[in-house]
Amino acid sequence: MATSTTPATAVVVLLTPDHPDGELLDPSVPHFSALAQGLARGDGIFETSLLDHGRVRKLDEHLWRLQRSAGIVGLDIPDAHAWRRAIAAAVAAWNPGEIAEAVPDEALVKLFALRGYGPENPQGYAWVTVTPMWRSLRPDGPxxxxxxxxxxxxxxxxxxxxxxxxxxxxxxxxxxxxxxxxxxxxxxxxxxxxxxxxxxxxxxxxxxxxxxxxxxxxxxxxxxxxxxxxxxxxxxxxxxxxxxxxxxxxxxxxxxxxxxxxxxxxxxxxxxxxxxxxxxxxxxxxxxxxxxxxxxxx
Ligand SMILES: Cc1ncc(COP(=O)(O)O)c(C=O)c1O
The missing domain is CATH 3.20.10.10 (D-amino Acid Aminotransferase, subunit A, domain 2)
Known part of the structure; x- marks a missing residue:
């Protein structure tokens, strides 16, 4: 699993059977087919968690809820160990430098799982992203x-x-x-x-x-x-x-x-x-x- 030291404002790690620890992708180029039916139908699940000074807050709770959502929508997703490895790889690659509009030392770690349709992508997709925690996402008063x-x-x-x-x-x-x-x-x-x-x-x-x-x-x-x-x-x-x-x-x-x-x-x-x-x-x-x-x- 390669990690990057180049400042990046997004990290994407894809989980596939060939890369059970996650594969670090270039976030600046498209990776999913425009034909991906799971994407076209919004037929998938996600989680948003907070990376705070290098630690994902309440990760157990997010993995529990991702599994719960998968059960409700009837989706097979990677197990918690695989998600943890992919998250660790994504966090290791996160190196945003200074971004004025973002909260320092924080980021959003999102987990996604998308249903596969047809021969084009029968097993669907599972991936992790890390993106800035924009200040605008956190109201600073009542x-x-x-x-x-x-x-x-x-x-x-x-x-x-x-x-x-x-x-x-x-x-x-x-x-x-x-x-x-x-x-x-x-x-x-x-x-x-x-x-x-x-x-x-x-x-x-x-x-x-x-x-x-x-x-x-x-x-x-x-x-x-x-x-x-x-x-x-x-x-x-x-x-x-x-x-x-x-x-x-x-x-x-x-x-x-x-x-x-x-x-x-x-x-x-x-x-x-x-x-x-x-x-x-x-x-x-x-x-x-x-x-x-x-x-x-x-
Ligand atoms: C519909 C809905 N309810 C509640 C929550 C709060 O969940 P959490 O505290 O796990 O972020 C969220 C989070 O995005 C949500 O989308």
Whole structure:
């Protein structure tokens, strides 16, 4: 496995049966066929994790969730050892130098697996990328959020598993469209609601609330992705004396909470200061404590 010492703003490592430790590719040239059906259909899964001073934060959790998504979409993917070797190779090759718009000493490590179709690429593709952690991906203060419908109820996941709710699939176009709609409405981000009136998740984040000494979040069973940031934070918070609760929440629960956050691997925690037309309380002290717990335990 060759590693590079040339500064690069992206690293790509492909996992194939011929290269079980991963093959370092030139990121500046195309590698996938324009005919790749898995790509054309968005028929694949991914993970986004944070590389922080050379270490991938909460990698076990990401590998667990990648396997979970693979199970939901019915995709055969390389085992965790192969992913770990490919990630190690990708991280070793990451040498970005100074990039003004990026957070220093951080990067995003993404894992992808794409279904193969037909004789052109029957086994599909699996690959790892490392790219800059752009500052714009991490809001530097409280954010404004709008509630948007997602168009399914909290039992759809069970009734219609082919909709792949709760899997981290490559079909994120609706999620990105929702963020654009939020921007159009003068907000920064979105919290999705179900047709039966429950709080779901953000397009790229998990909802967390604080009520007294309890942190709460909605359950994955209602058709959302189990957040790795939320899981790690809740474990750390419990050890630090917080109560935690995984429960069905309504928009009224958000409005009456002491504080509300969106959580994800790259952004970490963003406090929600405005929900539609209502101001929400912002608690800088608790925010700092939860950020510290997250930093210490992931
Ligand atoms: C739909 C969705 N929910 C929740 C999350 C938060 O997950 P994590 O904390 O593992 O990054 C993400 C992350 O991108 C997401 O896309």
């Amino acid at each position: 954010i404004r959020v709008v509630l948007l419908e997602r168009g399914h109820d909290s039992a759809t996941m069970e009734r219609a598993p082919w909709l792949l709710l709760g899997a981290k699939t490559l079909s994120y176009a609706p999620n990105m469209a929702a963020v654009r709609e939020a921007r159009r409405r003068g907000a920064d981000d979105v919290i999705f609601t179900s047709t039966d009136g429950l709080v779901l998740e953000g397009p790229t984040s998990t909802v967390i609330i604080k009520r007294g000494d309890t942190l709460g979040t909605p359950p994955a069973e209602i058709g959302i992705l189990p957040g790795t940031t939320q899981r790690v934070l809740f474990r750390a918070a419990e050890a630090a004396g917080w109560r935690t609760s995984v429960e069905r929440l309504t928009p009224d629960d958000l409005r009456s909470a002491d504080a509300v956050w969106l959580a994800s691997s790259g952004r970490l925690l963003s406090q929600v200061a405005r929900l539609d037309d209502a101001d929400l309380p912002v608690d800088d002290r608790v925010h700092a404590e939860l950020m510290r717990l997250l930093a210490e335990h992931s």
